[in-house]
Amino acid sequence: MGRLTGGDPSLLRRINSAVVLHALRAADRATLTEVTRVTGLSRPTVEGVVEDLVAAGLVVEEAADVTVVRRQGRPARRFRFRAEAGYLLGLDIGAHRVSAVVADLDGRVLGAHGRAVAGTAPADERLERARTVVAELLRRAGVPRGALRAVGVGTPGIVGADGTVRLCAALPGWTGLRLGERLSRSFRCPVLVENDANAAAVAEHWKGAATESDDVVLVLAGLSPGAGSLIGGRLHRGYGGAAGEIGALHLLGREVTPETLLSTTDEPLPPLDHQAVTDVFTRADAGDPGARAAVDRFFRRLVHDVAALVLALDPELVVIGGATTGLADLLAPLRDELARYCLRPPDVTLSTLGTASVATGALRLALDHVEEEFFAVEGTVTGRRGTGR
Template sequence: MTEIVTTGADLPRLRELNSLSVVRALRDHPPSTVTELSQRTGLSRPAVDVIAQGLVTDGWASLLEPGASSAVGRPARRYQFRAGAGHVLGVDVGAHKILALLADLDGNIVHSVRHAVAADAGPGERLAELDEVITACLTEAGKAPSDIWAITAAVTGAVDATGRTSFFTPLPGWHSVDLTTHLSDRFACPILVENDCKLAALAERWKGAARDADDIVYLLAGMRTGAGLIIDGILRRGFGGAAGEIGALKQVRWLNAPAHLQNCPGVPDTVSPDDAAAWVFNAARQGDKAARTAVNRYVKDLAVGTAALVLTLDPQVVIFGGGFSRSADLMLDLLRRELQRLCLRTPEVRPSTLGADSVALGALKLSLNEVDDRLLSAGLSAPVAPRRR
């Protein structure tokens, strides 16, 4: 075994690494004793005791004094990660809404603000509404921009390395928007921009229906169809950010699949195109033959692209999400049967459990991942918001 010689110059870095080890051991765990932290880190109890006290002094941890309920012996002190040391934002910039979620460093949601926005709103109007939502979220929670450690904004369309939707987006004029630069006028922390389907997939693995899976295909089923991919536990973007955009291939029939619902015979003229699908789903539940036929045709088209992804990636689970997931009771069995017919191995198909908040929750998770990447590779003098590289 090679002996590691520690010089005087190495000692501060060694202490920093040991402190980082204890922070890692506190993250995502309930309040822990010195003994428990020692077991997780492999450090000695005396070393952990000193480090934990230092983390309390510096603001990274809180000390929970033992209660008086124990009848035998002296109860052990417990330490917990101070999740309130910083906060992150996850923002869903959608076609019809803008939703901001504010969370502490453990992912506990502190506040949320949701505003409606017109689908045909131009970039200026949508950005102004975004600014209002973020301002309201911070103000109502008593936070300032300097309290935010990372922001992730979810947008519709494939996102390239610069954070732009240069390939395609249904948001009018949005391909010209530099959202990172826009937000950097107010925030000095890391700012990420990512595709909504990808973030919804991340959310399902974090808090939703795919928490037990490392290989996931997430389907966003609505008036727009998309997919997010998690392989080996890692969100996959692809070289240019367009991974999962299989719907761009006309042969998979995703582009026109919602038309089966919009053009269903019997939809009243008073029902708008955006509300036609909801009318069809309700009619199908009541046994309407035309509505059931429209749903079947929609699912058959949806299954073509889904099968292509399943055959390529062999996921453990397919998550059925998006706006249409509220009618999963009508479609999941149909989708399963189609996948059984088209695929060599059929993965489990599950409905999303996160609803309309899934994209914003995924944005929160990506912000938290960014904080951890920087937190666990930087110094630990005192909690301070990381700055953009």
């Protein structure tokens, strides 16, 4: 597209289209008069824009109530935004499970599906599991693959702007994987790849525990914990996409690994052994002294790591999430630790979305992308600013 100037008619049309579409999307349904009043545009301009939006399939005229027509004559024409004009997919490709959620263009969830995958599964097998999950979800929801307008993906690791996983210790064969490119072969729409903790932070801000806070740290607790941060309501990725990688803090002069901390024997747990970790937490919950001591050691390390991030960012809220059991036991020691070091300790709470947070955040990233497409004009978004790339 050529450079647009302030008086360029095509720019004015785009601005008017974005304004009218935003007004219709915000309303359940609206008349041309109501849209004119809300937007401040002239009646002929609104009529022309609505006709274009109807032709594009984004807006539809609602059928008049036959009873009202017979009694009062034809009422004013009403129009609504077609949330069913396209669909969005949120995909969580994790170490032990692949989950997906599909929604319409209003973000209304139409279905979710997931399947387990072995932690040792190679990249191709994990990707095939993701394709299987997506295919089954779309079939159940009655959504044609070609109707998807954007796909968001959350995954462990440091993710580059081009969707390449630059580094990932949690998944075999994931480091260096061009994940966005590989998944794009399965979809005819943009694919946006994001770190899983970042996606979870976006989700909690959208629909979870952080809806009232714009400065947030979300921690995915586990053997290799990660954190996502929102600063002023905007996702903070860092210069190279590695912001929040607190799972690497133990490398700074510490020789004891998380697998050693959680071990109840003289030998560390096998690397990335989800079942072994689950067994330790289960035994701790049952009162086993050795397992309880191991969990306490692990939580103390995690508390220190989270405290370091909080001191650097000074958030209003810290949200603890992830698939690790017993996370509620982490809240009190974390609050105590933050009270010792912070001038104003942040609130600390558990995720309200649980294991659905990553897929939900990935869905939000897809929705952000579509909203930018609908409402952005030369870098300005008429609606909510997106957190996706």
